[in-house]
Amino acid sequence: MPSYQPPLRDMQFLLHEVFEVTQEFQAMPRHAEVDADTINAVLEEAGKFAADVVFPLNISGDEQGCTLDRDTHAVTTPEGFKQAYAQYVEGGWAALSCDPEYGGQGLPFVVNQCLYEMLNSANQAWTMYPGLSHGAYEALHTHGTEAQKQLYLPKLTSGEWTGTMCLTEAHCGTDLGLLRTKAEPLPDGSYKLTGNKIFISAGEHDFTENIVHLVLARLPDAPAGSKGISLFVVPKFLVNADGSLGERNPIFCGGLEHKMGIHGNATAQLNLDGAVGTLVGQPHKGLAAMFVMMNAARLGVGNQSLGLTEVAFQNALAYAKDRLQMRSLSGTKAKDKPADPIIVHPDVRRMLLTAKAYAEGGRALSTFCAVLIDKELHHPDEKVRKDSAELVALLTPVVKAFLTDNGWTATTLSQQVYGGHGYIKEWGMEQFVRDARINMIYEGTNGVQALDLLGRKVLGNQGASLKKFGKLVARLVEEEGVNEKMAEFINPIALLGEQMTKFTTEIGFKGMQNPDEVGAASVDYLRVAGHLVFGYLFARMAQVALRAIAAGNSDPFYLAKLQTARFYFAKLFPETATLMRTARAGSRVLMDSDAALA
Incomplete structure (x- = not known):
């Protein structure tokens, strides 16, 4: 059976020593009084909830899955899931970083991200239920009407209701311009929606009495393509003006997907049979409103793989210290035992250190982005807000794709440490691998994220956003270059x-002559960018560790941080040389391949 220990020390290191968040908060009136003790206390309790309440349900939830009653369209979640969610709501965790105006606690977003990392380590399938609700909250908070905010945000904030995002249709995944769900105006200003959605995570469940669906659909006069998409809020039960529940809205679960992993989450097929909804934002501007939720989800999916990377590494490390196999190549290490523990073998250490480096680098990037989001939302200086927003936009596809690619690698390597036992269900490792696989696919496949990064976020503004990040790297180089x-x-x-x-300029020029050059280079480009970001963050972590050691701090944590950084730069970072070479290979070898793919 696997185990889990919340990585509180590493979180505190990043928050207080690397990013010095309390100093950042002092510049934001909303968070000026948030101190280190408050953050540490919240995260300690969050860790207890994740490890003691949610984690024990991970394997059983995977085994039981969700069940659908086709007569009533009701979904029953695995045993204990509903009760754990009730504890989550009772503990106030749903409201942690929400606006106090709607009953939230108003803590910084970065604290919420740390909470969610631990929940994802504990049980990704369970965590998706409240995680999607937070995205729905953000979309309505940003684009909802005052009436919509008053009606829905208090319930989403408290966790009394949950939320979903309903985008995908059977014929329409990333290319949302193809969607067919229709919205017809009604005399009272609301809309009647008809259509079918698939792959709706947490689309139906027994956690709460109401579910707030955010649905993309087309108005009768909508132009073709993505410019004709509108966003609607469609509750499972209609809501009366006083906030009480009215009649059942005809948005029903018609089926549950049979999946490779995340069995404990209800991935639903939803049928809208004249369901009533209200317009969010402007007509035909639904993608802009939904992108608030989509971008939050992309950061959240990166966080999911970060959580799985951490828990898989923890268990692989414990197993490697205990499992006896063969003798060390450099001589017996455990003379009192018939064989040495496998952690003495170089390749086992390579696998463990890869997972550890990807966990620590991913946590640093997730934390870095979360602090930027806090500054984007709450810093009084408009330039700081704008610069922070630009960096978050640049880094969002990196978080989604780089962390999930790395998460797949890390969970697979952690499984490999177990040898044959890693393939056996009782050890829990194969579940981490299965659960991690979806993260590379949903919320925009990683290939789509790569196109977004290179085509839109970098070349789209002539590299201006990339130069902003480059200035951070240059500043650190100048500071520590000697x-x-x-x-x-x-x-x-x-x-x-x-x-x-x-590298960027070269691809940009080639792309101007042939757009396929951008598509051919984009996946490799994103990994290069990911390593540049990781390298910058590992250098900052090493900087703090070296200063602590120089000041006489003998905590082995700092030495461990340096050793992990050295491994990363020696064994993982050099991948960039190969990636730049393969990116420069161009599109011809891909596109002139009709015979090979006939």
């Missing part, structure tokens, strides 16, 4: 930073 102890961390990112400019 420090010999930092050379092994600084020199690689300084070189890649210089190469990135030429």
Whole structure:
């Protein structure tokens, strides 16, 4: 059976020593009084909830899955899931970073991200229920009418109701311009929606008495394509003006998907048979409103893989210390035992350190982005808000794709550490692998994220956003460039930073002549960008660790941080050289392949 220990020390290291969040908060009136003790206390309790309440339901939830009563359209979640959610609501966790105007606690978003990492480690399938609700809250908070906010946000904030995002249709995934769901105006200003949605995570369940669906649909006069999409809020039960529940809205679960993983989450097929909804935002501007939720979901999916990377690594490490197999190549290490523990073998350490590096780098990136979001939302300086928003937009596809690719690698390697036992269900490792696989697919496949990064976020503004991040790298290089102890961390990112400019320009010029060149290079490009970001963050972590050691701090945590950073730069970061070479191979070898793919 697997186990889980919340990584509180590493979270505190990032929050207080690397990013110094309380100093950042002092510049934001809303968060000025949030101190380190408050953050630590909240995260300690969050860790207890994740480890003690949610984690024990992970394997049983996977085994039981969700069941649909086709006569009533009701879905029953695995045993204990509903009760755990009730504890989640009672503990106030749903309201942690929500607006106090609607009953929220108003804590910084970065604290909420740490909570969700731990919940994802504990049980990704369960965590998707409240996670999607937070995205629905954000979309309505940003684009909803005052009436919609008053009607829905207090219930979403408290967790009394949950939310979903209903985009995908059977013929229409990423290309939302193809969707067919219709919305017809009614005399009272509401709309009647008809159509079918698939792959709706948490689309039906028994956690709450109402579910708030955010649904993309077309108005009768809608132009073709993505410019003709509108967004509607469609509750499971209609809501009266006083907030009480009215009659059942005809949006029903017609089936549950049979999936490779995340069995404990109800991935629903939803049928809208004249369901009543209200318009969110402007007509035909639904994608802009939904992108608030979609971008939140993309950051959330990266966080899901981060959580799985951490829990898989923890268990693989414990197993490697205990499992006896063969003797060390450099001589017996455990003389009192018939064989050495497998952690003495170089390749086992390679697998463990890869997972550890991807967990620590992913946590640093997730935390970095969360602090930027807090600044984007609440910093009084307009330029700081704008710059933070631009960096978050640039990094969102990196978080989604790089962390989920790395999560798949890390969970698979952690499973490999177990040998044959990793393939056996009782150890729990194969579930982490299965659950991690979906994260590379939904909320826009990683290939789509790569196109978004290179085509829109980088080339779309002539590299302006990339240059903003490049200035952060250059500032660190300038600060530590003459420090010999930092050379092994600084020199690689300084070189890649210089190469990135030429690399990007080259692809941009080729793309102007043939757009397929951008598509051919984009996936490799995103991984190069991901390593540049990870390299920058590992260098910052190493900087803090070296300063702590120089000041006489003997905590082995800092030495461990340096050793992980050295492994990352020696064994993982060099992947960038190969990636730039394959990206430069161009589109011809892909597109001139009709005979090979006949």
